Amino acid sequence: xxxxxxxxxxxxxxxxxxxxxxxxxxxxxxxxxxxxxxxxxxxxxxxxxxxxxxxxxxxxxxxxxxxxxxxxxxxxxxxxxxxxxxxxxxxxxxxxxxxxxxxxxxxxxxxxxxxxxxxxxxxxxxxxxxxxxxxxxxxxxxxxxxxxxxxxxxxxxxxxxxxxxxxxxxxxxxxxxxxxxxxxxxxxxxxxxxxxxxxxxxxxxxxxxxxxxxxxxxxxxxxxxxxxxxxxxxxxxxxxxxxxxxxxxxxxxxxxxxxxxxxxxxxxxxxxxxxxxxxxxxxxxxxxxxxxxxxxxxxxxxxxxxxxxxxxxxxxxxxxxxxxxxxxxxxxxxxxxxxxxxxxxxxxxxxxxxxxxxxxxxxxxxxxxxxxxxxxxxxxxxxxxxxxxxxxxxxxxxxxxxxxxxxxxxxxxxxxxxxxxxxxxxxxxxxxxxxxxxxxxxxxxxxxxxxxxxxxxxxxxxxxxxxxxxxxxxxxxxxxxxxxxxxxxxxxxxxxxx
Numbered sequence: 001x002x003x004x005x006x007x008x009x010x011x012x013x014x015x016x017x018x019x020x021x022x023x024x025x026x027x028x029x030x031x032x033x034x035x036x037x038x039x040x041x042x043x044x045x046x047x048x049x050x051x052x053x054x055x056x057x058x059x060x061x062x063x064x065x066x067x068x069x070x071x072x073x074x075x076x077x078x079x080x081x082x083x084x085x086x087x088x089x090x091x092x093x094x095x096x097x098x099x100x101x102x103x104x105x106x107x108x109x110x111x112x113x114x115x116x117x118x119x120x121x122x123x124x125x126x127x128x129x130x131x132x133x134x135x136x137x138x139x140x141x142x143x144x145x146x147x148x149x150x151x152x153x154x155x156x157x158x159x160x161x162x163x164x165x166x167x168x169x170x171x172x173x174x175x176x177x178x179x180x181x182x183x184x185x186x187x188x189x190x191x192x193x194x195x196x197x198x199x200x201x202x203x204x205x206x207x208x209x210x211x212x213x214x215x216x217x218x219x220x221x222x223x224x225x226x227x228x229x230x231x232x233x234x235x236x237x238x239x240x241x242x243x244x245x246x247x248x249x250x251x252x253x254x255x256x257x258x259x260x261x262x263x264x265x266x267x268x269x270x271x272x273x274x275x276x277x278x279x280x281x282x283x284x285x286x287x288x289x290x291x292x293x294x295x296x297x298x299x300x301x302x303x304x305x306x307x308x309x310x311x312x313x314x315x316x317x318x319x320x321x322x323x324x325x326x327x328x329x330x331x332x333x334x335x336x337x338x339x340x341x342x343x344x345x346x347x348x349x350x351x352x353x354x355x356x357x358x359x360x361x362x363x364x365x366x367x368x369x370x371x372x373x374x375x376x377x378x379x380x381x382x383x384x385x386x387x388x389x390x391x392x393x394x395x396x397x398x399x400x401x402x403x404x405x406x407x408x409x410x411x412x413x414x415x416x417x418x419x420x421x422x423x424x425x426x427x428x429x430x431x432x433x434x435x436x437x438x439x440x441x442x443x444x445x446x447x448x449x450x451x452x453x454x455x456x457x458x459x460x461x462x463x464x465x466x467x468x469x470x471x472x473x474x475x476x477x478x479x480x481x482x483x484x485x486x487x488x489x490x491x492x493x494x495x496x497x498x
Contacts, residue, residue, distance in 0.1 A: 009046070016042045030316050030449045033063055067459045071451025074497065075441060078434045078452075082272045086431070087260035092206055094265045095119060098181035100195060102133025102164075105212055106184035108240025111137045112269040114161035121174050123165040130164040137162065140241055175202045180265055182234055184212040192221045200226055208258045210234040214285060215339050218278045219251040229255040232262045235282055236271075237443055238328075245442040246271035251278045272442050274435040280343045281336070283430050284443035287420040287453070289340040289348050290479070292333060294416040295321045297351035297476070300396050302403035305373055306385050311406035315414055316447025322373045323382070324444075326366035330373070334360050347420065350479040355396045364389055412472070417446065418453035419469060419480065425454075425496075426483035433496040454496040463490040 016038060023034045036059040044052025063069055097113045099106050102124040110122045110133065124130045141158060144150040165171040175181070181203065183195050196209060203209070210232050211221050222231035233249025246266040250259050259275065266273040276282045281289055298308060309320025325333045334356035340348050359372075366372035367380060375383040404412070421436050423429075430436050437452025450456040457465045466482050473480035489495070 012042070012045055028314050028316065030068070030447065032066055032068055036063065067451075068449045071449055071455050071459070074437065074451045074455050075448060078438045079272055081434050082274060082438050083267060085260060085263045085267065086275060087256045087263060090257060090260040090264050092179065092261070094179035094208075094261055094268075096121065096178045096180075097265065098123065098175055098178040098199075099184065100124075100181060100199075101184040101186075102130050103184065104136070105236060105238060105240060106182075107133035107136040108238070109182055109184060109212070109236060109269075110162055111140060111158075111241050112271075113265075114158045116268050116270055118161065118265075118268065120162045121165055121171075121178060122162050123171060125167055127164075127166050127168070130166050134159075134162065134164050172202045175199065176204065178203055178207055180208045180210060180261060182210045182212060187213060187215050189216060189220065192216065193224045196221065196225050196231070206230075208232060208261045210262055212236055214282075215335065217280070218249050219253070222251060222253060228253040230258045232258050233278065233282070234262055234266065237284075243442070244270070244272050245284070245439060246273045247282050247284065247439065247443075248273055248275050249278050249282055250275060272438050274439045275431055276439075277427075277429045279427075279429055280340050283421075283424055283436070283439050285336060286340065286344075286424060286429065287417050287440065288444055289336050289344065290420045291413050291417040292321060292325075293337060293348050293351050293353070293479075294413045296353060296355065298404055298409040298412065299355075299393060300351055300398050301401040302397050303406075303409055304385075305390055305393070307406060308409060311410040312413060314406070315410035316449060318445040321413065326372035326374055326382075328366070329368055330356060330364055330366045331360045344420075346477075346479050346481075347423065348479075350477055352396060355393055358392060359389065362392070364392075414447075414456075415465075415468060415472070416480075418457055418465075419482070421453040422457070422486050423483045426485040458495045458497055462486065462493075462495060466490045 019038055020035060023038060027034050040052050040056045040059060043055045096119040098121040099110045099113070100123050102110070102122050106122065106124075110120045114120045114137070122130060122133055124133065138159060141150060141155045145152055145155050163174065165174060181199055183192065185191050185195060192211060192213065199209060205227070208230050209225070211218055212234055213221065214235055218231065218233040222228040225231050228251070231251065232254050233247070235247040235249060237243035237245050246269070248259060248262045248266060263273050263275065274283065280286065295308065299305070303311075305322045309322045312320040319327070334353070337348050337353050363369070364371050364373075364386075367376060370376040370378075370380060371386070373386060373389050375386045377383055417440070421440065424436065425433065430439070433454035436454050440446035440452045441448050446452055450459070460468075466486055469480050469482045469486075
């Protein structure tokens with residue numbers, strides 16, 4: 001193999017040509033360092049180590065001046081900043097973490113807690129549900145063992161940190177020593193209220209009750225609490241063991257101490273933690289909502305499902321919004337916009353969302369039932385666009401509409417996300433642009449080479465970005481109105497990042 005490829009000029013030419021094609025496919029051409037690295041290796045192979053190192057030094061200098069370099073360095077500093085607790089070190093850090101609900105999310109929270117040394121109480125209604133949760137954790141750890149990322153001893157140590165509990169045992173005695181309870185039960189307010197009232201009778205007075213809700217207000221959950229200062233939101237992203245972001249949601253009643261305990265627990269779980277205001281959608285989902293409306297707008301202008309997914313991946317997202325809809329569930333996506341509309345109003349308008357309701361009513365829920373925008377085989381592997389779904393969506397295409405070009409469609413969707421991120425800063429939903437960039441990149445996969453929505457706006461130019469919004473507003477409607485903070489920044493020449 002070496003003689004055929006590396007040891008002769010013709011073979012090396014074929015080798016590097018294929019390497020460039022593979023790299024371009026994986027990066028979408030958005031990471032300028034990758035092709036230059038290959039150039040350096042090829043130069044060294046053809047002309048010797050000294051020539052390769054000389055080229056490397058030259059390319060390094062060039063790369064330091066790129067927007068991608070500034071964006072990725074910004075992300076590095078941002079992730080470092082989110083490792084600091086803005087509320088200071090808690091007086092009593094959580095040692096024992098209770099997790100209510102042993103489903104997909106609850107088992108994931110139990111896993112990341114136990115892996116980082118917390119003692120975990122995983123509780124569900126019956127033994128079968130608890131057993132399924134424990135099996136999920138064990139299966140995930142076994143994958144790591146198989147890949148030699150974890151030893152069998154370490155796996156067993158993690159599993160030993162988790163105690164499974166159900167309603168049949170004397171579970172109350174276990175929770176008397178619990179410091180934080182994270183509930184991941186059904187998204188029904190009366191169930192959340194029942195959890196709060198039931199556990200406040202059992203838990204010590206200092207214990208924090210955290211909700212993993214994504215669609216309900218934390219303050220509403222805390223409305224039945226005797227100790228609302230100890231209620232906080234801890235919004236994880238699925239799958240919990242892989243997604244690095246955690247949104248800690250603070251109500252106007254949450255104490256600094258409770259917020260400090262929640263952030264500290266999240267940091268110990270290995271998460272990048274951002275703190276958000278208790279508003280609909282918190283931060284990440286609040287920004288996804290308007291973007292999903294724009295996704296439907298370009299689909300209703302005649303874009304194909306795969307065409308749009310490919311355009312958004314070329315823009316830099318790891319998965320397209322159509323595939324994302326299948327992953328999170330079309331039924332979940334259908335509820336997102338109505339949940340946001342009460343607060344955002346026109347900012348989640350601009351396209352009909354009736355297609356989602358139509359799909360759900362016809363049993364198209366996404367990957368969860370192997371019936372969504374894409375087709376799936378029996379093992380749940382994606383097989384291509386579902387012709388049934390595409391046929392259903394065609395009736396929502398606006399007659400006479402002009403189909404946008406792929407690049408323009410992706411730009412509109414990305415801009416709509418960034419616009420809502422700017423509104424979040426305008427309305428104090430997040431503390432700073434750094435949190436906003438980290439939340440977008442690690443919560444939904446906003447292109448890392450752009451550095452997040454705020455870094456992207458800076459690189460485009462705030463005035464240029466506002467001009468784009470005004471042009472879209474004139475063409476498409478008031479949903480594109482720029483927030484006052486952006487107009488003030490444009491007028492004074494300020495940027496999000498210094």
